[in-house]
Amino acid sequence: MSLTVFDRLEPYRKALETERAAGRTVGLVPTMGALHAGHVSLIHRAALDCDVVAVTIFVNPLQFAPGEDLTTYPRDPEGDRAQISEAGATYLLAPPMREMFAEPPLTSVTVGRIGESLEGASRPGHFTGVATIVAKLFAVSGACRAYFGEKDYQQLAVIRRMVADLGLPVDVVGCPTVRDADGLALSSRNAYLSPDERAAAPTLYQALLAGGDAIGAGQRDPGSIRAAMAEVVAREPKFTLDYAEVTAADLTPIDTVAGEVRLLIAARIGTARLIDNLGAHA
Ligand code: PAF
Secondary structure, X not given: OOOEEEOOHHHHHHHHHHHHHOOOOEEEEEEOOOOOHHHHHHHHHHHHHOOEEEEEEOOOHHHOOOOOOOXXXXXXXXXXXXXXXXXXXXXXXXXXXXXXXXXXXXXXXXXXXXXXXXXXXXXXXHHHHHHHHHHHHHHHHOOEEEEEEHHHHHHHHHHHHHHHHHOOOEEEEEEOOOEOOOOXXXXXXXHHOOHHHHHHOOHHHHHHHHHHHHHHOOOOOHHHHHHHHHHHHHOOOOEEEEEEXXXXXXXXXXXXXXXXXXXXXXXXXXXXXXXXXXXXXX
């Protein structure tokens, strides 16, 4: 099926309404473009589960703080379109800023506690920007299943909670992180890495593995697990650690490691700030 591209919200909304009226299910893959194999895996999964797949591309200024990489964020509209079409999507919504917001929005969606720690603490306002734009994308897309990568684990938790709290007609599906062969999680921001930085970047995944190994070896003290992860990052001078954390699977803080937990890490390397996470079981 060929790809129909919209830059206006209303024809896109109507196209998806027509699909649902004909009894077809809609899979939605929201993105900020600069697609990689992680995004493509979301489109493939949506195409397996749903009758039609809609992808959105919008580099959302609301989720970038002043001084962050909004202006330099990688953009590749031609390449994106080719990958989206090849992956089997039916619709692409790629609205310009003036179509998404004729004027700066006065409304925002804030998902409290879950969005305040970790990325929320390092990037104040980030998750309000994410939740606000995702709520708008859900509003114009209508009832659907929406696919997000576990690479942005906290984002996934924020979006799930927003959908539950607001009763939105969206089934949120989390999909596994896609990694390069050396363990580096795929991210559009990997494009910022120089060859030397790229060679050092899997350190982040190795730190998560070290945290997982510590749990596997019987360590139950979150402080010791944090230290095990931080030690791996400290061995690579190109990295500056932002945080290395272990939480419950639902991101609540823990005093002792028990059951399903999540290891989460964020660090700077060159001009890039990378994040990653891994599940572990005690
Ligand atoms: O994960 C992303 O690419 C973005 O945060 C999202 C969900 C498309 C919202 O802008």
